[in-house]
Amino acid sequence: MATVPVDDPTWKDVFMALAELTGTSDSPTTAVKLFQSITAHHVSSAVHVAARLGLADLVAAGPVGFEQLATATKTDAFALRRLLRLLVSSGVFTEPEPGLYGLTRVGEHLRTDRADSLHSFALMMANPRNQQRWGELADCVRTGASRVPEEHKGDPFKQMPPHILELLGKTMTFFVSHTAQAVVQAYDFGRFGTLVELGAGEGILISAILAANPGLRGIMFDLPYMAENAKRRMAGNPVADRCEIVGGDFFDAVPAGGDAYLLNNVIHDWDDERSVEIMTNCYNQLKPGGRLLVVETQYPERFDDSIASRIAARSDVNMMVNANAKERSAAEFQALVSAAGFRPGRIIEIRPAWTGVRSSMIVEAVRP
Numbered sequence: 001m002a003t004v005p006v007d008d009p010t011w012k013d014v015f016m017a018l019a020e021l022t023g024t025s026d027s028p029t030t031a032v033k034l035f036q037s038i039t040a041h042h043v044s045s046a047v048h049v050a051a052r053l054g055l056a057d058l059v060a061a062g063p064v065g066f067e068q069l070a071t072a073t074k075t076d077a078f079a080l081r082r083l084l085r086l087l088v089s090s091g092v093f094t095e096p097e098p099g100l101y102g103l104t105r106v107g108e109h110l111r112t113d114r115a116d117s118l119h120s121f122a123l124m125m126a127n128p129r130n131q132q133r134w135g136e137l138a139d140c141v142r143t144g145a146s147r148v149p150e151e152h153k154g155d156p157f158k159q160m161p162p163h164i165l166e167l168l169g170k171t172m173t174f175f176v177s178h179t180a181q182a183v184v185q186a187y188d189f190g191r192f193g194t195l196v197e198l199g200a201g202e203g204i205l206i207s208a209i210l211a212a213n214p215g216l217r218g219i220m221f222d223l224p225y226m227a228e229n230a231k232r233r234m235a236g237n238p239v240a241d242r243c244e245i246v247g248g249d250f251f252d253a254v255p256a257g258g259d260a261y262l263l264n265n266v267i268h269d270w271d272d273e274r275s276v277e278i279m280t281n282c283y284n285q286l287k288p289g290g291r292l293l294v295v296e297t298q299y300p301e302r303f304d305d306s307i308a309s310r311i312a313a314r315s316d317v318n319m320m321v322n323a324n325a326k327e328r329s330a331a332e333f334q335a336l337v338s339a340a341g342f343r344p345g346r347i348i349e350i351r352p353a354w355t356g357v358r359s360s361m362i363v364e365a366v367r368p
Helices: 009-022 030-038 040-053 066-073 077-089 119-125 128-134 137-143 162-177 180-186 204-212 224-234 272-285 307-323 330-339
Strands: 093-097 100-103 194-198 217-222 243-247 260-264 291-297 343-350 360-366
Touching: 030 040, 040 077, 040 119, 066 077, 066 100, 077 093, 119 162, 128 307, 137 307, 162 204, 180 204, 180 343, 180 360, 194 204, 194 272, 204 217, 204 243, 204 260, 217 224, 224 243, 260 272, 272 291, 272 330, 291 307, 291 330, 330 343, 330 360
Parallel strands: 194 217, 194 260, 217 243, 260 291
Antiparallel strands: 093 100, 291 360, 343 360
């Protein structure tokens, strides 16, 4: 009788299915893999509570007993232990000895004293308000629109309470801090005389670009209250003497005098119509040959289960649920810049330090 090698790819799926049915396999079944996806919100909620309680900071120096942690956080000791066990099972905390809890390398990112901390992101994304919005996902899919109050449509930030805006600011600081060098290394900014960054926030990205290009001057542009904050934060920055800070609204007008206009993680906040408005205002200030540069999440034409696809898909649906906005593919960006009068240029993939994979891109557009 002919035999079939167990590792024959033609028969591999058959053997795996038989092993599942007979219970002879030690590998996770497809059912339990789906179970993990279904219950993933349990983990995000647990991470959110861990961030609220400051557990990562309490065990930063090494494992601590759950009763001591309960005293420090004013929680019920045995309920806290059950939470910690969920976090251990999720790879965020460790239990080196019964009742003692510490951090894994993944959990280290919940510490507030790290430059690569995701503490604010955990507080923002899994907070009850955001969870409620995700609970409306079915309605959003049926209608094609989120349930953002009518008076807030067109501006996703008006609906946010002050503490969420503060968390968003800290979260964006993390992402731009760990994307800036990838942008600097991928694009030749030295060709320009003046670079204008719109929605510049604290100026992290434009500061990195100016530091790498000593002959370049910059203009930071953001809402007036953000511009005032930026002036305080830029004091003492080595590039401050080459960077002007201007307050305003990019839907009204943008500063004149730029050879290139830069938008980092801005366009995904807006629908197509509003995005074209922003880009058109840049077009109106540029001379022929000037550049518009858009840095955004890389949204593939075809999705798989890669890290880049997961980042893009989760961010896109989050934008749909919370802001009636979206992530866009390279082709969609080229259509947007064309609608604003630009000629599409290069699409440059970049690898942000925080992901370790090519998960973002620079979209270049040229003023004819």
